[in-house]
Amino acid sequence: MFWITIKRAVRAGWVSFKRNGVVSSAAILATTITLCVITGLFLFHAVLDTTLATLEQKVDVSVYFTVSASEDKILKLRQTLESLPDVKSVSYTTSDEQVLAFRTRNAGDYLTIQALDELNQNPFGGFLSIKATDSSHYENIVAVLEGTDKKASQYGDIIEHINYNQNKEIIDRINRISDSANKLGIAIIVVFATISVLIMLTTIRLAIYLWREEIGIMRLVGASSGYTRAPFLVQGGLYGAVAWLIMLLITIPTVYMLGVRATSLIGINLFTYFMSHFFSLAFVVLLAGVFLGVLSSAFAIRKYLKV
Amino acid sequence: MITFTDVAKAYQNGAVALQHINLHIEKGEFVTIVGPSGAGKTTLTKLLLCEEIPTQGSVLFEEKDLNTCSATEINHLRRRVGTIFQDFRLLGDKTAYENIAFAMEAAGKSDEEIISDVPHVLQLVGLESRMFHFPNQLSGGEKQRLAIARAIINQPEVLIADEPTGNLDTANTLDVIEILKKINELGTTVILATHDEQLIKAVGKRIITMEHGRIIKDEQKRAHKV
Numbered sequence: 362m363f364w365i366t367i368k369r370a371v372r373a374g375w376v377s378f379k380r381n382g383v384v385s386s387a388a389i390l391a392t393t394i395t396l397c398v399i400t401g402l403f404l405f406h407a408v409l410d411t412t413l414a415t416l417e418q419k420v421d422v423s424v425y426f427t428v429s430a431s432e433d434k435i436l437k438l439r440q441t442l443e444s445l446p447d448v449k450s451v452s453y454t455t456s457d458e459q460v461l462a463f464r465t466r467n468a469g470d471y472l473t474i475q476a477l478d479e480l481n482q483n484p485f486g487g488f489l490s491i492k493a494t495d496s497s498h499y500e501n502i503v504a505v506l507e508g509t510d511k512k513a514s515q516y517g518d519i520i521e522h523i524n525y526n527q528n529k530e531i532i533d534r535i536n537r538i539s540d541s542a543n544k545l546g547i548a549i550i551v552v553f554a555t556i557s558v559l560i561m562l563t564t565i566r567l568a569i570y571l572w573r574e575e576i577g578i579m580r581l582v583g584a585s586s587g588y589t590r591a592p593f594l595v596q597g598g599l600y601g602a603v604a605w606l607i608m609l610l611i612t613i614p615t616v617y618m619l620g621v622r623a624t625s626l627i628g629i630n631l632f633t634y635f636m637s638h639f640f641s642l643a644f645v646v647l648l649a650g651v652f653l654g655v656l657s658s659a660f661a662i663r664k665y666l667k668v
Numbered sequence: 669m670i671t672f673t674d675v676a677k678a679y680q681n682g683a684v685a686l687q688h689i690n691l692h693i694e695k696g697e698f699v700t701i702v703g704p705s706g707a708g709k710t711t712l713t714k715l716l717l718c719e720e721i722p723t724q725g726s727v728l729f730e731e732k733d734l735n736t737c738s739a740t741e742i743n744h745l746r747r748r749v750g751t752i753f754q755d756f757r758l759l760g761d762k763t764a765y766e767n768i769a770f771a772m773e774a775a776g777k778s779d780e781e782i783i784s785d786v787p788h789v790l791q792l793v794g795l796e797s798r799m800f801h802f803p804n805q806l807s808g809g810e811k812q813r814l815a816i817a818r819a820i821i822n823q824p825e826v827l828i829a830d831e832p833t834g835n836l837d838t839a840n841t842l843d844v845i846e847i848l849k850k851i852n853e854l855g856t857t858v859i860l861a862t863h864d865e866q867l868i869k870a871v872g873k874r875i876i877t878m879e880h881g882r883i884i885k886d887e888q889k890r891a892h893k894v
Contacts, residue, residue, distance in 0.1 A: 362776065369773055380761045578757045581717060582818065583747035584774035586739065668719060 366588065374595025384568045385600065388654075391564035392604035393611070395557040396650050400612050402550045403642060404631055409546045411629040413539045417496045420532050423524045424506060426486040428456065430519035435487055438516045442491060445505065447498035452490045459485035486521055496536050499525060562657045565597060569661035580668040590662050597658030601650030608646065669695040669857060670716065670826070675725035677711050677881075685711040686881045689725070693859065695825070698852045700871050701861045703878035709861035712878075713828045716859070717749060718742045747775045750819030750827040750856075754834035756811040758803040758818075764790060765799045768818045775822045785821060793817045793847065809840030816847055826857045833867055845870050 467473045503525040579589045620632025675689040686708045714720040727734045793813040833841040852858045877885035
């Protein structure tokens with residue numbers, strides 16, 4: 362009997378969905394908007410993450426060594442730094458590479474090159490560029506370099522200076538921007554998702570309101586509340602599933618166009634990103650659509666079942 | 669079969685719909701409840717369907733006190749009591765066939781029973797050619813005959829008809845009365861609520877007169893030819 366009841370509920374839900382085209386269209390439209398907003402917010406979050414990551418990548422801390430610093434000691438320090446969990450990467454520029462870069466940079470400046478030649482020795486020391494896993498970790502890394510950590514304190518004699526203090530303001534500002542942008546992003550996602558879910562709930566509630574008399578009649582002919590409710594839940598699920606299909610038809614070409622036209626502007630190829638997450642995203646959004654449709658119907662029908 | 673004992677019904681706004689109702693209806697009776705609008709006829713039928721709960725007294729269906737029915741028991745009761753209303757109360761987005769099939773499905777009947785019984789009952793009420801029409805494609809008389817078919821499809825023990833001819837012309841009214849009489853002859857208890865004089869004369873049998881929520885007369889009459 363259970364499967365017969367399920368079969369009848371699915372059939373009744375499908376038939377009612379087909380026959381009540383206007384009501385179904387309105388509910389699907391509201392659901393489509395909700396699902397588009399959810400997908401859009403997912404992409405917005407990706408753009409925000411990429412932008413912040415790009416900003417953070419532009420920040421590093423450089424440790425400049427004295428001219429007399431031995432390469433062995435520098436490489437040892439590099440190893441020590443690379444073993445720290447806060448450190449993402451460390452790149453080493455030797456003193457020879459430094460002087461070569463200086464010469465290239467000032468190739469047209471004859472006086473400067475002549476002055477360098479007259480020195481008879483390389484005036485540049487090497488340096489390490491350190492990138493942290495997160496911009497908030499630079500302070501810890503600098504603390505290690507400045508000798509609060511026993512492992513690194515032995516390198517105090519070869520370090521000429523660390524440019525953290527010059528960069529501190531910009532690092533702090535990036536930290537603040539990143540933090541605020543993340544919070545703002547989450548707030549925007551929550552607000553938009555809530556608004557669109559409320560619109561969807563209200564539309565489905567209105568659709569069910571139109572059936573309130575029919576629901577009462579079903580109850581009066583002896584249908585249990587579960588049997589009366591089931592076709593409406595099926596209909597709610599169908600709204601979600603059809604809206605999901607429409608959302609894909611809208612989103613795929615839109616994201617493709619954004620990928621072609623706006624990659625340089627937003628710093629990420631949205632289409633590539635979208636396609637790389639397609640199956641998980643599509644599955645989650647389908648689940649969200651069907652779940653919201655069923656849930657909205659279940660909530661909306663509740664009070665009309667009390668006959 | 670049905671017993672009302674000192675039943676009263678008052679609404680939250682203070683309106684009193686029924687007071688001191690004492691009534692017993694035997695199995696197989698044809699009872700006509702008459703009275704002007706607001707006399708309490710519809711409230712009386714609603715108590716039988718558990719659409720309303722009395723504020724005082726008890727309503728017994730066989731031995732069961734309807735005040736104490738659970739949700740499941742109410743569903744079972746409604747499958748034993750067929751209902752016909754003035755406004756037909758058909759499911760607008762279902763065909764004539766589906767309207768009747770729904771009542772059978774709700775009662776847990778099998779697909780085979782539905783396939784065999786629905787065309788048969790539609791034939792009984794003369795709607796076999798309208799099987800796949802929607803209610804808005806039927807005339808008033810056809811809608812009421814469809815409502816009757818739905819009400820009797822599960823072979824109810826009681827049939828409640830609340831102003832069933834209020835929206836019908838004379839010919840359709842007489843049709844409906846004839847059908848109700850036939851249903852009664854087959855053993856179903858019929859409770860007909862109406863204020864239509866013509867109908868009262870046509871039915872005869874037991875007539876209960878109500879006014880201001882009270883029973884003021886309970887008499888047996890013979891039917892007249894109308």
